[in-house]
Amino acid sequence: QVQLVESGGGLVKPGGSLRLSCAASGFTFSDYYMSWIRQAPGKGLEWISYISNSGSSIDYADSVKGRFTISRDNAANSLYLQINSLRAEDTAVYYCAKSILVTTNFGVANNFDYWGQGTLVTVSS
Amino acid sequence: QSVLTQPPSVSAAPGQKVTISCSGSSSNIGNNYVSWYQQLPGTAPKLLIYENNKRPSGIPDRFSGSKSGTSATLGITGLQTGDEADYYCGTWDTTLSAVFGGGTKLTVL
Numbered sequence: 001q002v003q004l005v006e007s008g009g010g011l012v013k014p015g016g017s018l019r020l021s022c023a024a025s026g027f028t029f030s031d032y033y034m035s036w037i038r039q040a041p042g043k044g045l046e047w048i049s050y051i052s053n054s055g056s057s058i059d060y061a062d063s064v065k066g067r068f069t070i071s072r073d074n075a076a077n078s079l080y081l082q083i084n085s086l087r088a089e090d091t092a093v094y095y096c097a098k099s100i101l102v103t104t105n106f107g108v109a110n111n112f113d114y115w116g117q118g119t120l121v122t123v124s125s
Numbered sequence: 126q127s128v129l130t131q132p133p134s135v136s137a138a139p140g141q142k143v144t145i146s147c148s149g150s151s152s153n154i155g156n157n158y159v160s161w162y163q164q165l166p167g168t169a170p171k172l173l174i175y176e177n178n179k180r181p182s183g184i185p186d187r188f189s190g191s192k193s194g195t196s197a198t199l200g201i202t203g204l205q206t207g208d209e210a211d212y213y214c215g216t217w218d219t220t221l222s223a224v225f226g227g228g229t230k231l232t233v234l
Contacts, residue, residue, distance in 0.1 A: 018206035035223070044127060045162070045170065045222035046212050059222050067181075095169055109176050111160035114171040 002026040002114040004096050009119030016086050016123070022079040022096030022116055030054075030074040034113060035097040036081045038092035046092075049081065050099055064090075086123045093118040128153060129214055129226035136232040137204050145199040145229045147214030153224055157217040159197040164211045164228075173212075173220055174199065206233050 008020040022034070035050040049060045058070055069082040079096050084121040097112035130148040137143040147159065162173040172181055174190035176196065189200045197214055214226040 044228040045215075045225040046227065047215075050223070061222070092220040100175070107157035109158040110223055111158075111172060111175040111215065112162070112170070113172045113175070113181065115171070117169055 004116035006116045007118035009121045011122045017084045020081040024077045029077040034079045035099045037095045040092040127227040128224040131226035131229045134230045142202045147197045153218040155195040160215045161199045162213045
C-alpha cells in the first residue's frame with residue numbers, strides 16, 4: 001500500500017531554515033509527480049510546489065518562490081523541501097502528496113491521490 | 126482569499142443529502158478538471174473525487190461530483206456522522222498552477 005512519511009519539521013526562528021523529507025513506499029516513486037502542500041493552523045490547504053517524476057519540471061507558488069526548493073532522489077524513493085528565510089506565516093503542517101498532473105484535450109487533470117500524515121513547522125522567536 | 130469559492134459550512138441530518146459548491150473562473154474550473162478532498166478532524170486530506178466525477182477505489186458511491194461551466198458540486202447522500210469533516214475542491218489554474226477552495230465544514234446534525 002502507498003505510504004508517505006514526512007519528517008524534518010520543528011520549531012525554528014524567523015529567518016531560519018529547515019529541510020523536510022518525505023519517504024515514499026508502495027508505488028514506483030520514479031513514475032510520479034510529487035507535491036508539497038501546507039495547511040496553516042485552522043486554515044485551508046495551500047499547494048506550494050510540485051516536481052515531475054524525473055525532476056526536470058518544477059513549479060512553486062508565488063508565496064514561496066525564491067525561498068523554497070523542492071528536490072527528489074528517485075534511487076532513495078524520497079522527496080525533499082528545503083525551506084529558507086522562514087517567516088511566521090510559513091507556520092503550518094506540511095504534507096507531501098503523490099500527484100497526478102496530466103494535460104488532456106479537455107484540460108489539465110491535477111489531483112493528489114495519496115497524502116502523508118504531515119510534519120509541523122513552527123516559525124517563532 | 127482562495128481562488129475557488131466554497132461555502133464555509135453546510136449541515137444536514139443523518140440520512141439526508143447535502144451538496145457543496147465550488148465556484149471558479151474560466152482560468153481554472155472552466156477549462157480543467159476538478160477534484161474533491163475530505164479531511165476528517167486531525168487527519169490528512171483524502172482524495173474523494175477526481176476528474177470531476179470519478180471515485181477512487183474504496184470511496185462509496187454516496188459521494189458524487191459534477192461540473193458545469195465554472196462551478197463544481199460535491200454531493201453526499203445518506204449522510205452519516207462519520208462524514209463530518211472539512212471538504213476541499215481543487216483544480217488547475219492557468220496562472221497559479223494548483224489551487225484549492227477555502228474549504229467547507231460539514232456538520233451532520
